[in-house]
Amino acid sequence: MTSLEYQGPPAAQRSPCAGTERCPWRWDAALSAFPAEAFRLSASTSYPDSTRRFGCHSSSVEAPQACAGWLLRGASGNRRVQELLESGRIKTPIVPEGVELYDDYAEMAVANGVAEDDPVLAPLRQNGPQGESARDECVSPMDVFATETQNQRSGGAK
Template sequence: MSSAKGQVTAVRPAGDNHQVVTVVGGATRPHMQRPCPRCPWRVDATGEFPAEAFRHSASTSYDMSDRVFSCHEAGMETPRTCAGFLLRGADHNLAVRLGTLSGRYDLTSVSDGGHELHASYRAMAVANGVSPSDPILAPCRSGQDGTL
């Protein structure tokens, strides 16, 4: 496991009190095993984050994306991939596929913790105020069941 810190490559404002941060590299990042209390993938946490945050992160659910959706509670110092994302938004994500093959991700250890999750990134973004016709959502892949 590398001890090097990741490099912040982008910080994008997403409302008055929120931002979306892109971190590249650093130590091997484990994943969360359950969605945290304010996880945006949890239906009961809808409205916790502004629509702009979902617009900034949409590319994590694009076909063959090399970006992952990280847990906001883990922070930049110890970034971890979001459990909700692994359960609902990572089916078509290249980084997750490669990480699973290499043993970085153990998807059998991830559960919803008994919480209802949005069916897909698109469904989550729309529930949080992104227009269903917003072009940023057009490349988002559907969940395993084909829903939004």
């Protein structure tokens, strides 16, 4: 998995991605687009008091963007992102008419193959600050997917 510490201006998608690679927060997205491990490793982006961001799978390493679906449903406990939204430095994404999103990170992750009783989801069901989240990072499920695919091709750990 690749985590980025990005020093540029904050950016986000304007709406949850459509097309062939839909945003994993959309109910109509393919559930096999990313491995469950991607959502396990990205869960901390939605922990209370996290400063990490769930990156959009359509953004690049050079210009990472926060995922619109996550901003709408998974970032409520992320103080840094809430400050960016409140100040207008990141605009609140728009949900296109007729598009339904999962209600929260745990629901989206479970739909995408994470076990409902997986310990990584426990902090999402509790109140209060959680774990290490000291750096402002952007974590993309696409990065996790690419790393897993590369490991499988090279015979490395899955």
